[in-house]
Amino acid sequence: MFATRIVSRQVFGAPRWAQARFVSTLEGNPHIYVFPSERPSNSYILSLLPSEPVNPDLAIGVSSKLPPTPDSLTENPKFLSILQEVLAKHAHEDPDAQSQAQVMASTSGANLYTGGVLTAHRRGKRRRSEMGDSSGGASGQGGAGSAGRGGWIHVSDSRRPPEFGRIAWPEDIFGSLEVDGNGQFVGGDGKYQASGTYRMITRNGILGLTPFLREKLVQRLRELEK
Template structure:
């Protein structure tokens, strides 16, 4: 069981997790299951697996309220480790990643909707305009203008796609893949590098994955569940 982190002034405890009374899915994210604790004050458990009793070691984390917010969620570091393990192995196989790699080195890059940022899953809403937006431009990021030179594409959470020619905010980037001048992944697997800055929950929402990567992650979680 992962060690809960105190959020704010009150640390959350996990009594009777294995005896969760009911399970439903998270509003707006039908792939995330919500297990309600046995007691009225017990935290909700979030998981990509519907299995009962819930395995706390494989859970996304827990939240003291719904919908989950940045100050209500305690992330499970074990889950994040598994996620990065899966991405390291399979991110370069994602059709979204392969498409972005090809567009990145195209002559015009006209169809690159995210400035070298790999959007996972369907396009979500555009990022709202913000004062002091610190998201970087495409230069040196394998975005528009990188035709024939290769570079890096960033695997980003689909909860907040960046504007054209920009890269995602650090908290939304899972990691990056290296692409050569022909649009092929360097080393065959893109030499995946975890960002180290990704957050499961931001003010824009919770974990959002492409169908391909979500399937691979759930597959790995099920394998671990059987052990």
């Protein structure tokens, strides 16, 4: 699923012959950079920032092998906290989330949204029954109501898009935003609620954000890096 690839960077202020530097990224995930880790040895730091030396407090986590797996990756709780901070501030500004909110309020209602992050109550029940009692957090909220009544949209990882009319697995849901019957976010920002069930990596892949949210997250990481 994963491999590494090498990308070059320019180092300004250095002699021309020394300007090319090479940074590994995960193949299929060009926004995730890979750095060798000294502690523990023979492991790799995964980060959304290409900066060296890498700041482990801002990294996604450390993997004991490449490609990373759910068993090899040790998630960085500080990064997850930063991620949720960014989502709470900007998720309602994401064009994808805004589009989903409008669909929920349309005459088609949540049941017809193909992305699966909008859920009508009965759909949520069906999904949870299929999954046993493993669902929770945002996924357990379902998408109360139907067209014209509002409800919840789930902000989900893009690594495993759900099937038509379904919601994402709990491990893929970052959190939820509340939408009113007019397709507007309640309180102006949707009152984002973290799911508490999200996992940075699963068998289906590692962290996947929309371009808008990834940009906001990288901006925040760069601020903290300074």
